[in-house]
Amino acid sequence: MATLFQGLGAGTTLSPPNSLDSKKFLPRSLSAFERKPRFLVVRSDGSANHVLRPRSRSESLITSAVATKADTSSASTTSKPGHELLLFEALREGLEEEMDRDPRVCVMGEDVGHYGGSYKVTKGLATKYGDLRVLDTPIAENSFTGMGIGAAMTGLRPIVEGMNMGFLLLAFNQISNNCGMLHYTSGGQFKIPIVIRGPGGVGRQLGAEHSQRLESYFQSIPGIQMVACSTPYNAKGLMKAAIRSENPVILFEHVLLYNLKERIPDEEYICSLEEAEMVRPGEHVTILTYSRMRYHVMQAAKTLVNKGYDPEVIDIRSLKPFDLYTIGNSVKKTHRVLIVEECMRTGGIGASLTAAITENFHDYLDAPIVCLSSQDVPTPYAGTLEDWTVVQPAQIVTAVEQLCQ
Numbered sequence: 001m002a003t004l005f006q007g008l009g010a011g012t013t014l015s016p017p018n019s020l021d022s023k024k025f026l027p028r029s030l031s032a033f034e035r036k037p038r039f040l041v042v043r044s045d046g047s048a049n050h051v052l053r054p055r056s057r058s059e060s061l062i063t064s065a066v067a068t069k070a071d072t073s074s075a076s077t078t079s080k081p082g083h084e085l086l087l088f089e090a091l092r093e094g095l096e097e098e099m100d101r102d103p104r105v106c107v108m109g110e111d112v113g114h115y116g117g118s119y120k121v122t123k124g125l126a127t128k129y130g131d132l133r134v135l136d137t138p139i140a141e142n143s144f145t146g147m148g149i150g151a152a153m154t155g156l157r158p159i160v161e162g163m164n165m166g167f168l169l170l171a172f173n174q175i176s177n178n179c180g181m182l183h184y185t186s187g188g189q190f191k192i193p194i195v196i197r198g199p200g201g202v203g204r205q206l207g208a209e210h211s212q213r214l215e216s217y218f219q220s221i222p223g224i225q226m227v228a229c230s231t232p233y234n235a236k237g238l239m240k241a242a243i244r245s246e247n248p249v250i251l252f253e254h255v256l257l258y259n260l261k262e263r264i265p266d267e268e269y270i271c272s273l274e275e276a277e278m279v280r281p282g283e284h285v286t287i288l289t290y291s292r293m294r295y296h297v298m299q300a301a302k303t304l305v306n307k308g309y310d311p312e313v314i315d316i317r318s319l320k321p322f323d324l325y326t327i328g329n330s331v332k333k334t335h336r337v338l339i340v341e342e343c344m345r346t347g348g349i350g351a352s353l354t355a356a357i358t359e360n361f362h363d364y365l366d367a368p369i370v371c372l373s374s375q376d377v378p379t380p381y382a383g384t385l386e387d388w389t390v391v392q393p394a395q396i397v398t399a400v401e402q403l404c405q
Contacts, residue, residue, distance in 0.1 A: 008123055065113055074400030081286060082167070082265045088258040090232035091121050094239035097268065102157060105243055106134040108144055109161030118163050118198055119258055136398040145171035149178045152194040157243055165214050165252065167322065172217070179248045195242045199255040216348045218250050219320050226319040227273055228291045229254040230264040234317060245273060252319070254292045276323035282312030285336040288327065288353060290316045295342045300396035309400055314327035319349055327353075328361050335366040336403050340391055345373035370399050
């Protein structure tokens, strides 16, 4: 068992996580083939109306602490103009707006049509736009992904959903050798404006699919942009931006964030595909994160503030390319970097981000970069073992304390 816990970052001790706020995002079952919906409403600050399957463990983190600086992720949205949506509903709204705006936009994938998608992201779109623009495909990811790439070559703007991101490994050849390369190998003759999307998760949430590793797989493909949404606001904005992009874009969606609720603007907006989001300004340490780990970091930040630390939290959002402008300015201010990710440690996003920061901002660092990642083991199905494998808020607190010594 000793090898299971190696590689958590310099000086980070691994202890059983006492705070399991990540379970706020867990419905009882999230199988791709679960037909009976179960909703758990979670707001963008991580607060929930109720928690399913509560644990009896004592809380070691201060979850009721109030940050001393403006915290954009935890600000109340009830008084803001706009309308409240769950994250999967925000994705659907973005899809629908783009399909209304541009008749070239189409959707294809398994069960995306009249069933409405395994997670109901495309619910109602087939009835509104017809079977040619919302196309149900056979269970053959390599075939319909290749078809989507061919459609993009002819001028359409397809959104390909693989039901679950892990299934898209079956289309790795099409994504790598065709989607990423065709614009270059054709001398610029063909543009590939295609969006490849699908939910990802860990362990028992998706059974045998441990799709946090896919971020590192797809990052190695040249010619492709990658973004990861973490709130209903940026889910819609990134979806719309990806559809309008002339480049192939992979949009990562975390299955445990689908029922997160936030108020978003009524007016149209898009988010940049290449910009990070400043979640919480601070002075002592830069914490870089994305997707679900944003909420683990913000939970840890409440405890850190009460211990006298002032962390700066950045949701990098763009996994390829990195927003080195935002990241660099933060590093120049804090001189310390902690990377928190759900991706695997070896060859993951954190490894690439560490290399980029070291190459560009080494002279501004007062301490080695620390990276907290999922362990290089298959994510266990058992919930207790999964908690050991994925980074928990208590480990983030410990890492910051050691970094700032």
